[in-house]
Amino acid sequence: MLPCPSCTRHVLGTETACPFCASPLHSTKVRRLPRAAIVIAVGSVLTACGPAVPDAGDSIGSSSAASTSGTPSPTTEGPDATSTTSTPGTTDPTMAMTSGTTLGTDSTGGTTEVDDTLDTACGFYGGCPVDEGDLSYECDLFMDDCPVGEKCAPWANDGGDIWNASRCSPIAPDPGSPADPCVVEGSGVSGIDTCVLGSMCFYVDPETNEGTCVEMCGGSEDDPTCLEGTCISQYDGGLPLCFETCDPKAPTCAKGESCQPVDDPALDTHVCTPS
Amino acid sequence: MRLKDARRRLRVLQDLPAPRDRRLREVSRGPVPTPLYAVWEITLACDQRCVHCGSRAGKARKDELTTAECLDLARQLGELGVGEVTLVGGEAYLRNDFVLIVNELRAAGMSVTMTTGGLNLTSERVEALRDAGIRSVSISIDGLEQAHDALRGVSGSHRRAFEALARMRSAGIPVAVNTQINRRTLPDLPRLLEAIADAGAFGWQLQLTAPFGNAADEPDLLLQPYMMLEVYETLRGVLRRARALGVTMWPGNNLGYFGPLEAELRVAQKRHYKGCAAGRLQVGIEAHGAIKGCPSLGSAQNTGGNVRDHSLADLWARSSELAYVRERGTEVLWGYCAQCYYADTCRGGCTATAEPLLGRPGNNPFCHHRALEMDRMQQRERIEQVAAAPGVPFDHGLYRIVREWTDPKRREREGPVSIDEPRVSRTVQPDGPGVPVDDSPA
Numbered sequence: 001m002l003p004c005p006s007c008t009r010h011v012l013g014t015e016t017a018c019p020f021c022a023s024p025l026h027s028t029k030v031r032r033l034p035r036a037a038i039v040i041a042v043g044s045v046l047t048a049c050g051p052a053v054p055d056a057g058d059s060i061g062s063s064s065a066a067s068t069s070g071t072p073s074p075t076t077e078g079p080d081a082t083s084t085t086s087t088p089g090t091t092d093p094t095m096a097m098t099s100g101t102t103l104g105t106d107s108t109g110g111t112t113e114v115d116d117t118l119d120t121a122c123g124f125y126g127g128c129p130v131d132e133g134d135l136s137y138e139c140d141l142f143m144d145d146c147p148v149g150e151k152c153a154p155w156a157n158d159g160g161d162i163w164n165a166s167r168c169s170p171i172a173p174d175p176g177s178p179a180d181p182c183v184v185e186g187s188g189v190s191g192i193d194t195c196v197l198g199s200m201c202f203y204v205d206p207e208t209n210e211g212t213c214v215e216m217c218g219g220s221e222d223d224p225t226c227l228e229g230t231c232i233s234q235y236d237g238g239l240p241l242c243f244e245t246c247d248p249k250a251p252t253c254a255k256g257e258s259c260q261p262v263d264d265p266a267l268d269t270h271v272c273t274p275s
Numbered sequence: 276m277r278l279k280d281a282r283r284r285l286r287v288l289q290d291l292p293a294p295r296d297r298r299l300r301e302v303s304r305g306p307v308p309t310p311l312y313a314v315w316e317i318t319l320a321c322d323q324r325c326v327h328c329g330s331r332a333g334k335a336r337k338d339e340l341t342t343a344e345c346l347d348l349a350r351q352l353g354e355l356g357v358g359e360v361t362l363v364g365g366e367a368y369l370r371n372d373f374v375l376i377v378n379e380l381r382a383a384g385m386s387v388t389m390t391t392g393g394l395n396l397t398s399e400r401v402e403a404l405r406d407a408g409i410r411s412v413s414i415s416i417d418g419l420e421q422a423h424d425a426l427r428g429v430s431g432s433h434r435r436a437f438e439a440l441a442r443m444r445s446a447g448i449p450v451a452v453n454t455q456i457n458r459r460t461l462p463d464l465p466r467l468l469e470a471i472a473d474a475g476a477f478g479w480q481l482q483l484t485a486p487f488g489n490a491a492d493e494p495d496l497l498l499q500p501y502m503m504l505e506v507y508e509t510l511r512g513v514l515r516r517a518r519a520l521g522v523t524m525w526p527g528n529n530l531g532y533f534g535p536l537e538a539e540l541r542v543a544q545k546r547h548y549k550g551c552a553a554g555r556l557q558v559g560i561e562a563h564g565a566i567k568g569c570p571s572l573g574s575a576q577n578t579g580g581n582v583r584d585h586s587l588a589d590l591w592a593r594s595s596e597l598a599y600v601r602e603r604g605t606e607v608l609w610g611y612c613a614q615c616y617y618a619d620t621c622r623g624g625c626t627a628t629a630e631p632l633l634g635r636p637g638n639n640p641f642c643h644h645r646a647l648e649m650d651r652m653q654q655r656e657r658i659e660q661v662a663a664a665p666g667v668p669f670d671h672g673l674y675r676i677v678r679e680w681t682d683p684k685r686r687e688r689e690g691p692v693s694i695d696e697p698r699v700s701r702t703v704q705p706d707g708p709g710v711p712v713d714d715s716p717a
Contacts, residue, residue: 001547001617001620003537003547007535008535008537008538008539009534009535010533010537010538010547010617019616
């Protein structure tokens with residue numbers, strides 16, 4: 001589920017237009033495509049406001065209830081649009097603006113939809129831990145729910161050097177793919193870099209602000225995916241990146257890499273790191 | 276056991292492992308998930324007489340777990356993989372061994388929080404909590420002084436709640452506030468926010484008063500479903516003001532769902548409601564050892580068994596009562612919820628709100644999206660009580676939902692658009708959406 005940029009109502013990721021305000025939507029499906037396709041898809045996103053990657057297996061046609069049951073309407077729509085939608089004494093299937101039309105159709109392969117069942121909400125009675133309250137996620141790092149032309153990037157929102165928040169950052173012209181060299185703006189925790197959607201600039205040299213693009217985890221927080229390597233979610237979810245893990249006692253890293261502990265001292269994990 | 280004796284038995288915090296929390300990553304994704312969060316009523320004894328108390332707290336249950344049983348259960352919670360435990364009551368601090376329980380939970384690797392009315396949260400108790408390793412405390416404050424004291428049934432309880440808040444802050448314990456939204460408290464929310472921000476609360480959890488326990492006897496206290504529009508208009512202003520004041524808003528499980536404020540309201544919860552967590556990610560424990568999927572659920576159909584008879588792990592993994600929410604799909608939905616755009620994700624919202632209202636989960640009129648859609652159709656929904664509650668903890672009566680025209684003249688002229696009568700309990704008909712009570716076999 002992603003909030004519509006126009007009306008902020010949540011809509012299924014398969015929608016091409018918001019069923020509540022009719023605004024065109026872009027898909028987030030690029031996250032699970034092969035790396036080469038990411039670059040192509042980004043190009044599509046940057047040049048069009050429609051769906052970034054049309055998917056033959058998608059159910060957009062059947063799920064766009066608004067387009068099949070009448071003109072999509074804002075929730076404050078006037079009486080004319082509603083006067084025929086309900087009959088006294090019956091349960092009218094059209095009473096919900098988009099009722100009953102998309103259920104079960106959002107699990108098509110390749111979407112970033114669903115599988116977000118982990119609700120870390122405070123419980124019915126719970127006192128919420130203070131550190132949760134400090135988090136500031138402007139966007140979803142896994143789902144990349146930023147406007148077209150932007151990407152969801154980890155950053156430090158407190159002036160520190162630890163990634164503790166997310167922000168929508170502009171995607172640079174001609175961005176680098178994972179493993180490509182990159183440059184950050186300001187510092188390595190600014191969240192602004194020259195990497196493609198779905199990756200971020202890491203291993204940044206503080207002197208030159210140059211680093212290497214690293215793939216960010218896709219999928220969802222509790223079921224992360226990587227095109228290559230394993231998702232290592234550092235700093236309590238603030239930095240989900242894909243790495244090749246390794247055993248420091250028997251490293252199997254490629255030439256030019258060494259087996260090093262991850263940045264987050266709370267994790268006892270080693271990954272192959274550029275030497 | 277005296278409190279000072281309990282304090283002598285506390286382990287030194289520095290010797291305890293770093294606590295997990297409910298955001299723990301290593302969770303099972305199979306058919307039996309790892310519960311991230313437990314809410315544990317350690318006693319039903321209470322020093323207040325809240326007119327909306329779901330557990331009808333007051334006197335301790337006659338067979339509450341002993342200290343030794345509680346400490347064993349704390350270890351079982353740790354072994355099960357729970358990340359955080361919230362102690363509730365009644366009033367948890369009325370058991371002097373509550374600090375031992377806190378300490379044991381910490382020793383088993385979990386974070387521990389507590390929800391309290393704070394009426395008699397003395398300095399000694401606050402210091403004991405701190406020494407035991409409490410992570411944060413949430414104080415229940417229901418509106419401004421007049422509303423709060425009336426709802427809590429104790430004159431001066433509002434003042435004393437704020438005094439407890441200050442006492443905990445002085446002791447270095449982070450403090451949040453939780454508030455029930457009902458007809459008495461709704462107008463107070465903006466001013467209450469200012470008060471708790473001034474007092475130094477870091478967070479504010481809001482939840483609707485649900486129709487179970489004592490609240491089942493107070494139909495005039497409950498919001499009407501059509502009032503969700505007013506609720507969210509209030510919340511719109513409150514949310515923005517809370518951000519400016521640095522107070523993090525936390526909607527409870529029954530506050531939603533999927534209206535225009537959803538992402539803003541749940542910004543720190545991955546931005547939208549994910550469905551009821553009872554028995555999926557959360558476990559509830561009653562003071563005599565009964566295990567439920569959620570602390571607010573009542574009745575036999577929600578109680579998986581007792582830790583005096585089975586291990587917690589066995590109850591969690593094997594009891595069908597705890598597995599209900601875990602396994603249910605959209606086939607249990609009925610009424611408007613069965614046709615909702617968000618049905619597959621929301622699944623009728625909070626079980627502990629829908630089931631006590633209508634006798635069966637799967638249809639929940641306390642929903643912003645639903646109220647907006649009704650309003651768009653120039654309609655609204657209200658509830659009418661049709662049966663009273665019997666008067667035991669977590670019990671409920673029955674209500675019907677009347678869908679009608681918003682315009683009073685049309686409403687009078689044409690009558691209801693439709694009526695959802697309450698449905699039979701899951702003890703009578705375990706599966707599916709059930710049938711209306713009047714249609715059930717005799």
